[in-house]
Amino acid sequence: LAPWIPVVGLEIHAQISSNSKLFSGSQVQFAAPPNSLVSFFDASLPGTLPVLNRRCVEAAVMTGLALNCSINKKSLFDRKHYFYADLPAGYQITQQRVPIAVNGSLSYSLCIDNKMSQMVTKTVRIKQIQLEQDSGKSLHDDTRSQTLVDLNRAGVGLMEVVMEPDMCCGEEAAAAVRELQLILQTLGSSQAVMAEGQLRVDANVSVHHLGEPYGVRTEVKNINSIRFLAKAIDYEIQRQIEELENGGTILNETRAFDSKLGCTVPMRDKEGKQDYRFMPEPNLPPLILYDAKSLPANVNHQQVINIDWIHERLPDLPSVKREKLVEQYGILPEHSFTLLNEDGLAEFFESVVKQTQMKPKKVIGWILKDLLSYLKQHSLTVKESPVSSFLLADLLNLLEKKEISSTAAKQVFAELWKGEGKTPLEIVKEQKLELLQDQKELEQICQAVIDGQENEVIMMVPG
Amino acid sequence: AALKEGLRSQVSAALKEGRVTPTELCQRCLALIKSTKFLNAYITVAEETALKQAEESEERYKRGQPLGVLDGVPIAVKDNFNTAGIETTCASNMLRGYVSPYNATVVQKLLNQGAVLLGKTNLDEFAMGSGSTDGVFGPVRNPWSYSRQYKEKSVPKSHSEDKESNWVITGGSSGGSAAAVSSFTCFAALGSDTGGSTRNPAAHCGVVGLKPTYGLISRHGLIPLVNSMDVPGILTRCVDDAAVVLGSLAGHDPKDSTTIQDDFKPFELPNLTDVSKLSVGIPKEYHAPGLSSEILALWSKAADLFKNAGAKVVEVSLPHTRYSIVCYHVLCTAEVASNMARFDGLEYGHRSDMNESTESMYAATRREGFNDVVRGRILSGNYFLLKQNYEKYFIKAQKVRRLIANDFVKVFRSGVDILLTPTTLSDAAPYLEFIQEDNRTRSTQDDILTQAANMAGLPAINVPTALSERGLPVGLQFIGRSFQEKQLLTVAKWFEKQVQFPMIQLEEVTRHDNGVFQYQKSASFS
Numbered sequence: 004l005a006p007w008i009p010v011v012g013l014e015i016h017a018q019i020s021s022n023s024k025l026f027s028g029s030q031v032q033f034a035a036p037p038n039s040l041v042s043f044f045d046a047s048l049p050g051t052l053p054v055l056n057r058r059c060v061e062a063a064v065m066t067g068l069a070l071n072c073s074i075n076k077k078s079l080f081d082r083k084h085y086f087y088a089d090l091p092a093g094y095q096i097t098q099q100r101v102p103i104a105v106n107g108s109l110s111y112s113l114c115i116d117n118k119m120s121q122m123v124t125k126t127v128r129i130k131q132i133q134l135e136q137d138s139g140k141s142l143h144d145d146t147r148s149q150t151l152v153d154l155n156r157a158g159v160g161l162m163e164v165v166m167e168p169d170m171c172c173g174e175e176a177a178a179a180v181r182e183l184q185l186i187l188q189t190l191g192s193s194q195a196v197m198a199e200g201q202l203r204v205d206a207n208v209s210v211h212h213l214g215e216p217y218g219v220r221t222e223v224k225n226i227n228s229i230r231f232l233a234k235a236i237d238y239e240i241q242r243q244i245e246e247l248e249n250g251g252t253i254l255n256e257t258r259a260f261d262s263k264l265g266c267t268v269p270m271r272d273k274e275g276k277q278d279y280r281f282m283p284e285p286n287l288p289p290l291i292l293y294d295a296k297s298l299p300a301n302v303n304h305q306q307v308i309n310i311d312w313i314h315e316r317l318p319d320l321p322s323v324k325r326e327k328l329v330e331q332y333g334i335l336p337e338h339s340f341t342l343l344n345e346d347g348l349a350e351f352f353e354s355v356v357k358q359t360q361m362k363p364k365k366v367i368g369w370i371l372k373d374l375l376s377y378l379k380q381h382s383l384t385v386k387e388s389p390v391s392s393f394l395l396a397d398l399l400n401l402l403e404k405k406e407i408s409s410t411a412a413k414q415v416f417a418e419l420w421k422g423e424g425k426t427p428l429e430i431v432k433e434q435k436l437e438l439l440q441d442q443k444e445l446e447q448i449c450q451a452v453i454d455g456q457e458n459e460v461i462m463m464v465p466g
Numbered sequence: 467a468a469l470k471e472g473l474r475s476q477v478s479a480a481l482k483e484g485r486v487t488p489t490e491l492c493q494r495c496l497a498l499i500k501s502t503k504f505l506n507a508y509i510t511v512a513e514e515t516a517l518k519q520a521e522e523s524e525e526r527y528k529r530g531q532p533l534g535v536l537d538g539v540p541i542a543v544k545d546n547f548n549t550a551g552i553e554t555t556c557a558s559n560m561l562r563g564y565v566s567p568y569n570a571t572v573v574q575k576l577l578n579q580g581a582v583l584l585g586k587t588n589l590d591e592f593a594m595g596s597g598s599t600d601g602v603f604g605p606v607r608n609p610w611s612y613s614r615q616y617k618e619k620s621v622p623k624s625h626s627e628d629k630e631s632n633w634v635i636t637g638g639s640s641g642g643s644a645a646a647v648s649s650f651t652c653f654a655a656l657g658s659d660t661g662g663s664t665r666n667p668a669a670h671c672g673v674v675g676l677k678p679t680y681g682l683i684s685r686h687g688l689i690p691l692v693n694s695m696d697v698p699g700i701l702t703r704c705v706d707d708a709a710v711v712l713g714s715l716a717g718h719d720p721k722d723s724t725t726i727q728d729d730f731k732p733f734e735l736p737n738l739t740d741v742s743k744l745s746v747g748i749p750k751e752y753h754a755p756g757l758s759s760e761i762l763a764l765w766s767k768a769a770d771l772f773k774n775a776g777a778k779v780v781e782v783s784l785p786h787t788r789y790s791i792v793c794y795h796v797l798c799t800a801e802v803a804s805n806m807a808r809f810d811g812l813e814y815g816h817r818s819d820m821n822e823s824t825e826s827m828y829a830a831t832r833r834e835g836f837n838d839v840v841r842g843r844i845l846s847g848n849y850f851l852l853k854q855n856y857e858k859y860f861i862k863a864q865k866v867r868r869l870i871a872n873d874f875v876k877v878f879r880s881g882v883d884i885l886l887t888p889t890t891l892s893d894a895a896p897y898l899e900f901i902q903e904d905n906r907t908r909s910t911q912d913d914i915l916t917q918a919a920n921m922a923g924l925p926a927i928n929v930p931t932a933l934s935e936r937g938l939p940v941g942l943q944f945i946g947r948s949f950q951e952k953q954l955l956t957v958a959k960w961f962e963k964q965v966q967f968p969m970i971q972l973e974e975v976t977r978h979d980n981g982v983f984q985y986q987k988s989a990s991f992s
Binding site: 043152306 | 554689694724810825
């Protein structure tokens with residue numbers, strides 16, 4: 004049987020981190036009382052007009068630059084029409100013709116064979132980034148046959164990031180999304196927390212044989228975590244392969260991921276293909292951005308955005324941060340990945356390194372094995388760690404000065420974890436874990452042991 | 467005071483000097499509205515709030531601190547502008563009973579100047595139409611139907627014929643506003659102009675109708691028909707008044723991203739005496755099929771007027787004029803389909819009792835809420851926006867629009883300062899005759915002389931010129947350069963002075979006249 008080549012592309016919606024919405028002044032806030040953050044424009048009251056939020060544009064430019072995109076100095080807004088209860092105007096304002104950024108790339112890393120010892124770097128092309136409005140939320144109450152509509156989210160700014168079908172499996176997609184998430188969080192352009200709906204991912208999946216054209220693709224939605232993303236994609240790939248090998252065909256349809264069953268199911272509310280009747284948004288002139296060269300002389304800086312100015316102020320992206328960590332501390336690349344993967348862990352590590360004489364190469368073991376596994380076991384974030392960097396540094400200093408053994412150190416660490424406020428030294432004293440430095444004392448103890456085990460000793464000596 | 471030409475005479479002076487109070491003025495207007503109710507010019511009369519505003523204005527005058535020329539001046543607003551606390555219906559069942567929580571920017575600006583808002587005027591439903599006959603509150607009657615001038619000229623076909631049935635339309639879609647100004651129930655009114663909706667009824671009702679340059683006046687709060695062509699329109703009894711209202715409305719609005727950023731400085735119109743440096747263009751394509759010989763003659767006479775006064779009068783060509791109607795229909799219906807999508811009964815407005823499903827509720831709501839004209843345009847517009855049709859129709863129409871706009875650019879670049887054209891094909895038709903043809907047919911016919919200016923975003927103004935043989939008003943149109951309202955209005959004012967358009971002789975007005983309306987008869991408050 005000829006091998007199947009799976010092809011995976013992603014459409015990611017990242018909610019822009021801003022005080023107010025994309026086209027109106029109402030606030031952006033998670034979990035506010037229903038319909039408490041709705042301006043006249045958000046409610047689509049007749050006669051209201053969109054006014055573009057500068058911060059949202061800056062967020063999109065930052066993200067485009069971080070993803071190596073070309074920023075379009077002129078981009079346009081369009082209306083995408085469809086009727087739905089959570090879309091008050093009957094259309095969404097988006098960028099269909101000319102989006103704000105195009106042709107970028109994202110590099111991400113995977114470990115081969117789950118060993119964390121061999122990392123490989125891959126790249127996925129970014130087709131475009133576009134600005135668009137988020138919709139409201141609708142909740143269907145089947146018992147009362149009614150739909151409840153909350154427009155708090157309606158009009159919140161989104162960046163849609165389209166990743167080309169350069170990925171081949173769930174693992175790659177998950178890694179790419181994770182990296183994107185880290186980038187967005189570093190930039191501050193989106194908080195990108197999937198659980199709060201700030202990052203939503205739809206996957207486009209198809210399979211084909213080598214040399215043949217791409218197969219029919221399905222769109223998989225309703226994926227609520229990165230872990231489920233990988234699962235959903237892998238399931239769908241498998242499903243398509245099985246279907247085709249059994250002589251079936253793949254429908255160009257939208258499927259939802261059922262996390263409980265671990266499978267994808269057809270979504271029934273899409274009837275046929277929608278014609279969105281795209282039309283230019285007449286109330287918004289083209290969005291013009293400038294760079295240092297094209298910036299007009301007498302201009303009100305409140306009114307223009309300078310791409311170069313934003314570029315100069317970009318923070319270190321995760322990939323750069325990792326490189327710096329490896330270079331500065333001599334840790335392995337895969338270590339740097341784990342450090343950045345956990346919110347606050349890199350900072351914790353650096354803080355410990357500053358406060359201890361122990362070499363970073365040795366500190367890293369404590370951070371990644373001991374601290375991290377304890378955090379995971381107790382489902383705690385680095386911020387919530389009962390062991391502060393100060394305490395850990397203290398402990399590592401004792402170890403470094405050979406005042407305790409590494410076994411003892413682990414015991415102390417376990418005790419520190421209880422968070423009873425004792426210092427490492429106090430615990431060592433309490434549990435009598437001090438290393439004996441006195442040679443004579445050591446000999447006495449050893450002799451006593453041997454003396455008590457005469458038979459075993461006799462057996463050992465001839466051999 | 468006589469030395470200060472064009473300045474504060476009549477109403478404004480009278481208010482300042484205490485010869486009349488804002489309350490009296492308001493009361494007279496309200497009384498006249500009542501006695502001219504048969505015109506059906508108003509949908510909502512905001513009597514209480516108007517009197518309150520008048521009272522507040524009076525206080526300011528007593529303190530010697532009026533807000534400006536418009537302080538205490540009664541005005542009316544077309545019912546497609548949002549007015550906080552006062553119903554805004556767009557003459558549609560969809561918005562019957564809808565009370566907006568905010569004021570349109572232009573309304574707010576007028577109120578900030580102390581103007582007294584008498585009420586909301588009648589229109590074609592959602593401003594779609596050229597007769598003001600297709601709203602749910604019924605048609606508006608042209609006040610000139612009841613003028614002595616018209617009655618004298620009209621020959622009843624039989625003695626038994628009810629002269630009531632002979633009334634003529636106002637034109638549209640801002641017919642209510644035009645009728646309100648024409649019948650002296652207010653001093654100025656806001657209309658809207660998308661394809662001629664301010665200039666057309668202005669011509670038929672014998673008042674000044676100004677369509678400003680697109681982007682000069684904020685559309686925030688104007689319920690849109692075609693976002694890329696709509697402008698708020700100004701209706702007054704004389705050109706000077708239009709300039710005053712323009713002065714209080716124009717300028718950048720941060721709430722409307724299509725308004726220009728440049729500073730706008732209100733201006734007073736000079737009294738032009740020398741037109742020798744003026745170049746007037748006569749676009750030959752405006753000699754449109756169906757243009758009445760009467761209006762053709764008037765147009766010619768007007769051209770001669772300029773020529774004889776020393777202006778340079780040249781024939782020019784706007785070759786793409788004949789494509790403008792079709793182009794307008796594609797673009798207009800496409801935007802309408804889009805703009806009307808929000809009327810689904812969920813957040814505001816009419817909601818059908820049908821509740822089997824969201825879709826069925828939408829469908830029933832929109833069928834019940836919209837009239838045939840609106841529904842027809844929505845269907846057409848959606849057709850043109852379909853993926854398979856978009857290139858053929860919408861994109862093509864945009865290209866043609868560019869050509870039409872370029873026609874004007876070329877002509878203005880060739881040294882012409884202003885264009886002179888007819889505003890309408892004929893004088894106002896009797897209602898019974900008008901409704902023989904459907905809305906679309908009528909719009910197609912009636913918009914031809916006005917809507918190219920909307921396509922190109924140019925300022926244009928109707929100036930009442932003369933009475934027709936039937937004793938009804940006929941106006942002529944001036945089209946100017948982008949953002950050159952001052953020049954446009956200056957020339958219009960000169961023309962207005964030359965033609966001396968007669969005042970309407972309405973019985974109702976005479977009845978209410980006890981000295982107060984001398985200000986109105988003089989037709990000027992600035």
